[in-house]
Amino acid sequence: MSTSQQLVRPGVGSGLADTIRARFLLKLLVRKELKVRYRGSVLGLLWSYVKPGVQFIVFYLALGVFLGLNKGTENYAVYLFSGIILINFFTEALGNAARSIVGNGSLIKKIYLPRELFPVASVWVSGVHFFPQLLVLIVACVFSGWHPSLLQLAAAVAGFVVVALLATGLGLFFGAVNVYFRDFENIVDLLLMVVTWASPVLYVWTMVRNTLGAGFFAVYQANPITIAVEIFHYAFWYPTTSGTAELPPQLMTLWLPVGLVVSLIVTVIGQFTFRRLEGRFAQEL
Amino acid sequence: MATAIEVSNISKQFVLRHTRSLKEALVWLLRGRKGDLSQKFYALNDVSLTVEQGESVALLGFNGSGKSTLLKHISGVMTPDSGSVLTRGRVAGLIEVGAGFHHDLTGRDNVYLNGAILGMSEQQIKERFDSIVEFSEIGEFIDTEVKFYSSGMYLRLAFSVAVHTDPEVFLVDEILAVGDEPFQRKCIAKIKELAAEGKTLVVVSHDLNLIPEICERGVLLEKGRVAFDGRVEEAIHMLRAERS
């Protein structure tokens, strides 16, 4: 019997820091998700390589060659794919994180554990699914004559971090409010539908600048996802082209820091909201 | 001996809300807040309870008297509206065994997952794994998916993980009725062993004959209030008197 321990208030966590302290449990939760998803399939995780591979070939043939979008944008399939995998990651991460608290309700109302683990695990699972898509992209890039600089590779990592942070922050926020009003699941779905079109994934950023004018374009450009997509273009697609395409000005010097700051602010707001609401999770679920 | 659990004047109100939709809440607001969107009642009303380390306490009361709610406050799953709860050392709730189990995972994966959920480290689970399997009597089925287990096997494994978490304070909520007869006896023996080892126990059970074997002290809850706190035989007597 140790009497050296202090009397403490039970059920008081320290937020996202707890997910680092409980990283073994986090790892098991992520592994559980992956195991459950691929249970009963012979190829298992291999499917997540096949799907984006086929997707890329379809883009290449249908959009690039048949529709002739290659003529407007050099290596259009690579351009499109480098943006899409980032959007896929964000969509899956936020969609699942927003549902994660309600989905794990039966556990949350019986046992105390740091509840931030659930949205964070959702983001990690999506990160695992992102990896095969990234590999397909890299293979496609190499075949298209990719020659990236170290700066471009570092930029890609930073772009990914921007999106992961944003997904975590929004996931914490919507995961928590969804406990009180299940309508927020639908609001998230709406948001995710708009996300693809609010960033230059299918089109080119110059079209937006030419239509919106400087003021509104700055707003458009402040979206962390837009910044991250443009960074992915800069890291993966741009080094496969002849280098004549126009890149967004000050992408690395101004917009990357802006993206990081916006994502961080969203994470802080998400964490704050989550902490305010989590005390009543067990009774509301 | 130091205090293990200190519950001071806690109250908890629950809202009898029937809606989880924004639309209904808006309609309610527009109609001038008529109706009972937020009718409240006290599940716990000014409850105080101090448990010393090594004590075994029985929580008694009718259905809905607030026993599970009180245990959830001690484990930290819920926080009180007013008053405070303090605990010393790790608290483990055997509140609903198998809460963290996943049907599509094997017994082995579930032992790791559930062990980690209940606060064990990777090292601790590895060390205790064989002992967990042995106690559960699952044997070679440990690598079978849990969905193929009988409900008895499932509960045995879940209980076994829970008792191997080795916390200072155990909260036991109506789980002594798990599994078949022989395993029930084994569970009860294990709980008594924990009590003898000097663990702090708070036990909820409907088996009024069993309770005095484990606990000396009884706390009787009535509609969220402490109606009696003293010798367990007396508490049981009062409960029986009320029932008839």
Ligand SMILES: Nc1ncnc2c1ncn2[C@@H]1O[C@H](COP(=O)(O)OP(=O)(O)O)[C@@H](O)[C@H]1O
């Ligand atoms: N999350 C909740 N929301 C609203 N009411 C609840 C909730 N949990 C329990 N209650 C109510 O609180 C009262 C006490 O419940 P409980 O503590 O489970 O009783 P016991 O375990 O003694 O049977 C009951 O009337 C129950 O219906």
Ligand SMILES: [Mg+2]
């Ligand atoms: Mg109960």
